[in-house]
Amino acid sequence: MNKLYKKWEIVLVDLNPTKGAEIAKIRLCLIVSPNAVNTALSTVIVVPFTSTIKNYPTRLSTNHKGKIGALAFDQIKTIDKGRILKKDGELDKGQREAANTLLQILFSEE
Numbered sequence: 001m002n003k004l005y006k007k008w009e010i011v012l013v014d015l016n017p018t019k020g021a022e023i024a025k026i027r028l029c030l031i032v033s034p035n036a037v038n039t040a041l042s043t044v045i046v047v048p049f050t051s052t053i054k055n056y057p058t059r060l061s062t063n064h065k066g067k068i069g070a071l072a073f074d075q076i077k078t079i080d081k082g083r084i085l086k087k088d089g090e091l092d093k094g095q096r097e098a099a100n101t102l103l104q105i106l107f108s109e110e
Contacts, residue, residue, distance in 0.1 A: 003081050005031050005038050008096060010064060012085040013046060015077075023048045023075040028064065030071055030091055032103060033078075043078050047071045047099075058106065060098055064089065073102045 005011065009031045018024040031038065033045035049062065051069045058074035065088075091099065 003084070005044055005081065005084065005087075007031055007033060007035055007038065008091045009087055010049075010089045010091060011046070011087050013048075013079060013083050014085060015048065015079070015083070022077075023050065023072060026085065028088055029079075030099070032076070032099065042081055044081060044084075045076065045078050047073050048075050048077075050075075058102065060095065060102055062091075062095065071099065073099075073106055076106070 010028055011031060012026060013029045014026045015022070015024055015029075016026070028049040029046035030049070031044050032047055038044050048071070049064065049069050050072045051067070053061075053068075053070055056074060059070040059072060062069050062071055
C-alpha cells in the first residue's frame with residue numbers, strides 16, 4: 001500500500017544501513033518532495049535533522065518540539081516509504097520559505 005505523505009511533514013526515519021559519510025541512525029527527517037510525487041511514487045525526498053550544529057550554508061537551524069537542531073540539506077536523499085516509522089508533525093510555516101530557498105540554491109547552476 002502506498003502511504004500518503006505530504007511536503008513539509010516531519011517523519012521519523014530509519015536511515016540505516018548507510019555507507020561512508022552518509023548521515024545514519026533513526027532520526028527525524030523533513031519531506032521536501034512535491035505532493036504529486038509523494039502520491040505517485042513509493043519514495044519520498046527527505047532532509048535529515050541533526051543535533052550537531054555546524055555553521056554550514058546548507059544547514060537551516062530548527063526548533064522542533066523544543067529540541068534545537070538543524071536540517072542538513074547537504075544530506076538530502078530519496079528514501080523508500082517503508083523506512084518511515086511514524087509522522088511527527090510539520091515544519092513551521094515560517095521556515096518553509098527558507099527551506100525552499102536552500103533547495104533552490106542547492107539545485108541552481110553556479
